[in-house]
Amino acid sequence: MSVVTLGCSKNLFDSEVLMGQLRANKMEVDHDQDDSDAAIVVINTCGFIDNAKQESIDTILDYAQAKKRGEVEKLFVTGCLSERYKEDLERDIPEVDAYFGTRDLPRLVKALGADYKHELVGERLITTPRHYAYFKISEGCDRPCSFCAIPLMRGKHVSTPIEDLVAEAKRLAAAGTRELLLIAQDSTYYGLDLYGKRRLADLLKALSDVEGIGWIRLHYAFPAGFPEDVLDVMASRPNIAKYLDMPLQHVSDRMLASMRRGTTKANTAALIDKIRTKIPGVALRTTLIAGYPGETKADHEEMIEWVKAVKFDRLGVFQYSHEENTHAFTLKDDVSAKEKKRRAEAVMAAQQPISLALNNAVIGKTVKVLVDRVEGKHFIGRTEKDSPEVDNEVLIPAAKDYLRVGDFAQVKITAAEEYDLVGELAGK
Numbered sequence: 309m310s311v312v313t314l315g316c317s318k319n320l321f322d323s324e325v326l327m328g329q330l331r332a333n334k335m336e337v338d339h340d341q342d343d344s345d346a347a348i349v350v351i352n353t354c355g356f357i358d359n360a361k362q363e364s365i366d367t368i369l370d371y372a373q374a375k376k377r378g379e380v381e382k383l384f385v386t387g388c389l390s391e392r393y394k395e396d397l398e399r400d401i402p403e404v405d406a407y408f409g410t411r412d413l414p415r416l417v418k419a420l421g422a423d424y425k426h427e428l429v430g431e432r433l434i435t436t437p438r439h440y441a442y443f444k445i446s447e448g449c450d451r452p453c454s455f456c457a458i459p460l461m462r463g464k465h466v467s468t469p470i471e472d473l474v475a476e477a478k479r480l481a482a483a484g485t486r487e488l489l490l491i492a493q494d495s496t497y498y499g500l501d502l503y504g505k506r507r508l509a510d511l512l513k514a515l516s517d518v519e520g521i522g523w524i525r526l527h528y529a530f531p532a533g534f535p536e537d538v539l540d541v542m543a544s545r546p547n548i549a550k551y552l553d554m555p556l557q558h559v560s561d562r563m564l565a566s567m568r569r570g571t572t573k574a575n576t577a578a579l580i581d582k583i584r585t586k587i588p589g590v591a592l593r594t595t596l597i598a599g600y601p602g603e604t605k606a607d608h609e610e611m612i613e614w615v616k617a618v619k620f621d622r623l624g625v626f627q628y629s630h631e632e633n634t635h636a637f638t639l640k641d642d643v644s645a646k647e648k649k650r651r652a653e654a655v656m657a658a659q660q661p662i663s664l665a666l667n668n669a670v671i672g673k674t675v676k677v678l679v680d681r682v683e684g685k686h687f688i689g690r691t692e693k694d695s696p697e698v699d700n701e702v703l704i705p706a707a708k709d710y711l712r713v714g715d716f717a718q719v720k721i722t723a724a725e726e727y728d729l730v731g732e733l734a735g736k
Contacts, residue, residue, distance in 0.1 A: 309337045309420070310346035312371075313435075314364050315354025317442045317491050317527075318462075319387055323352045324432035324442075326386075326413065331433055333422035339435045347381040348420065349374075353389035355461055357629035364389045372403035384408065386416055388461040410462055431479065437680060439714030440487035440696060441480050445473060445511065449493035451530065453557075454568045454635035455600065455628065458493055465494065467502045474514050481520035486714060487678060488521055489695060494530045496538070509537040516545040522716060523678065525695055527553040531579055532570035539586040549692045550587055555595040559614040560607040563600055568635065573614075580618060591693030593622035596655060599648030600628045601639035608651050612658045621666060622699050623659045625652040660726050667700070667724035674734040677702050677719040679711045687711045689719070691729070702729045709733040 309330065313323040323339065330337045338346065349371050353364035364387075374380045383404050390397060391409035398407055408416045414424040434441050448463040449456075477488060492498065499507030515524055524547060526538075531554055542548045558564055559573050583590060596611060615623065627648040630641040643651075677689040680696065687704040689711075694700045702719060704711065709732055711717055719731040 309335060309348040309350070311337060311339050311350045311352065312367065313340060313352045314367060315352075315356060315360055315388065317489065318444060318493070319352050319354060320435060321432070321442045321444045321491065322387070322410070322413075324435055326350070326352075326416065327433035327435075328431050329413070329417050329425060330420065330422055332425050332431075333417075335420075335422060337433070339433075345379075348384070349380050349382070350384045350386060350416070350420070353385060353387035355388035355390075355392045355457065357626065357631070359629075361389055368397070368401055368404065372401055375403050384416065384419060386410075386412065388458075391461045392457065431476075434480075434483075434485075436696070437713065438484045439678065440489060440680075441485045443473070443477070443480075443488040443490050444468070444492060445490055445495060446492040446498055450497065451494055451570075452568045452635070454566060454639075455557075455597065455631065457631040457634050460633055462493060465497050465501055467498050467500070469502060470507070470511050470514055473511065474518065477515050477518045477521060481518055484714065486521065486716070487523040487525065488515060489525050489527060490515075491527050493528065495526060495528050496530045496534055506533075506535040508535055509541045512538065512541045512545070512548055516541075516547050522547055523549045523692065525549045525551050525553075527695065529554040531556060531576055534579055536582065536586075539583060542590075543587045550589055551591045551593070551693055551695070552583060552587075553593045553695065557595070557597045558600065558603075558607075558611060560603075560610050563603060563607050566602060566636075566639070567597075567600065577618075591621040593624075593695070593699065594620050595624045595626060597626050597628050598651040598655060599643035601630075601636055601641055601643070603628075603643055603651075608654070612655060615655060615658045616662070619662050619666070620659070621693055622663075623656075624698065625655045627652050663700075664724070664726045667726070667729055670721045670729060671724055672721065674718050674720045675702075675731075677704070677717050677731070679704075679713050679715050679717060681713055682706065687713075689717070700727050700729060702731055704731055704733070 311323050313320050327337045354360040371383050375383050384406055385404050386408040390407045394407045406419055417424040446467040448465045449459050450465045561573050675691045679687050679689040681688050685706050689702045718734040720734045721729050721731045723730040
């Protein structure tokens with residue numbers, strides 16, 4: 309059996325849970341094996357934006373053709389696209405044996421001929437390198453953002469109890485995990501549904517006490533209502549990475565109001581100042597949206613000037629996707645696809661010299677690096693300021709130094725590019 313995962317880290321986490329269930333049933337399962345001759349294939353789809361949806365549909369069609377050729381016996385589809393468009397998919401791609409949504413894990417496990425084991429809560433088959441793992445602290449989202457279809461696919465916010473997350477962290481640490489990548493649709497909302505108040509700070513304290521965990525990295529923090537006690541914990545605990553992923557989406561007050569983000573440019577600037585004051589040297593990552601309905605050239609220029617002024621350590625841009633059943637879908641999608649692309653590229657062009665300057669400033673310094681893999685003639689690692697797959701990497705020539713994947717190393721940076729660093733073991 310093979311499980312194919314598309315989309316974000318939350319989907320990867322769900323696939324790992326599914327594979328954990330199957331392995332517990334003594335079933336053989338591989339992940340994303342393109343050359344697999346598996347008789348049964350499960351595709352975990354993404355339904356977030358147009359490009360992701362198209363990739364999911366194309367993958368389903370490819371495996372449907374493989375089934376017609378007799379290369380696949382059974383084909384199942386799960387995840388966000390299936391949750392959102394199940395009836396359409398059943399009509400248009402009937403070759404799939406069954407479609408399941410994001411909350412149908414027990415039914416999917418049963419359809420695969422296995423028994424759903426309730427006692428396996430929190431256990432999964434890790435698909436990332438053993439030394440780091442995505443760590444989902446909650447599911448769903450209660451935010452009203454106008455452009456986002458995630459609540460349609462993932463439902464309301466549901467936090468996982470602190471004690472369950474600590475138990476999972478201990479299991480991962482015992483198996484060799486050194487870095488926890490905390491993920492959620494909205495990590496700063498954590499605890500409101502269970503405890504009646506935000507308890508992300510308490511969760512971070514509890515996880516940082518788990519022996520063996522060297523880094524805890526926080527993703528997807530919502531700016532409105534940000535729990536500021538989190539900053540004190542991040543500043544005081546050495547194994548909580550000085551890194552914060554906070555998607556801001558825009559800066560123009562007019563755009564923020566239309567997006568229903570619940571904040572303003574002034575409030576966002578004040579929050580960024582507070583974060584940088586309380587956590588000196590913190591790496592701030594954000595994502596922005598280009599071409600939202602009604603975005604004028606002035607709104608776009610305001611975003612670019614703001615990016616230049618704030619100097620984010622890490623930054624990405626999405627081109628706006630007009631998603632049905634969202635509030636923004638009632639607005640006219642009046643920025644052309646060509647212009648959306650141009651605006652997104654302009655934002656990244658503004659970020660490029662900032663990234664280069666920040667990286668050049670590290671040359672000659674010694675930094676802590678987690679070694680992720682060996683690739684060609686280099687060991688590839690990351691600093692505390694970098695999350696896997698989306699941020700900078702550190703290249704360490706393998707001919708000069710020997711390192712072990714999964715180990716932390718002190719590395720002296722010798723050269724820099726816009727999005728990569730080069731270094732060697734310190735003390736040589």
